[in-house]
Amino acid sequence: MNIEIATYLLYLAISIALTIWVAHTLHKNGRLFLVDVFHGNEALADSVNSLLVVGFYLINFGYVSLALKLGYKIASAQEGIEALSVKVGMVLIVLGGMHFFNLFLFSRMRRRATLRNAQPPVPPDAYTRVQEA
């Protein structure tokens, strides 16, 4: 096994492990938000949660596989580690971006759900009889 193949394999192993870890964290901690958004409907929350995680996996693995190709020759172990570091760094940044985007989605869904059920912003001034037309 030459040094390029080793770099690629290490890159894949690290990227896949990181993606699975972040997706797992999202799946575990996002569930509470979703249960709240869907007013305790756990079945619906779990379903939406799984769908979100599938999207997350698809985008991240898509990026990992697109970014795999190095495009230049590696001569030494040092260059291999440097190339690996750049690639894994990019994967981390994409994962971080996706993670914050997911958090943004969760918080927006939750805010909307709480507002929709809230009382009107102001109390009425008076009450009157309404004659049905």
Added chain:
Amino acid sequence: MPALTLLYDPDCGLCCRAHEWLQDQPKLVELIFVPIKSDEARKRFPQLNHDITGEDLTVICDQGAVYFGPKAWLMVLWALSRYHEWSYRLASPELLPTTRRVVSMISQHRYQISRAAGLAR
């Protein structure tokens, strides 16, 4: 779906323009427009004091809750999907005094504003 009835001034260009604008907005709550002091307004709300409805916007919810002036404006915002959150923001204790001042000023000068903006009829 609940509904809000708006008693608006049909003689005020600004109000009629706002009426047209409101009709195109996506709503969370249905809005019904009734001209102030009209027969329909008197028939629907027989116990309401219709003399004060000419001073500022009046909004009546289908259970009979009456909102007058700045509160009525906030209820209209509350009914619109795009401005729903703004109704809470503007009704917060920090912003409510300003909201009241601005709304009262616009309502009191609505004929002058309509004339200045070329909306008079």
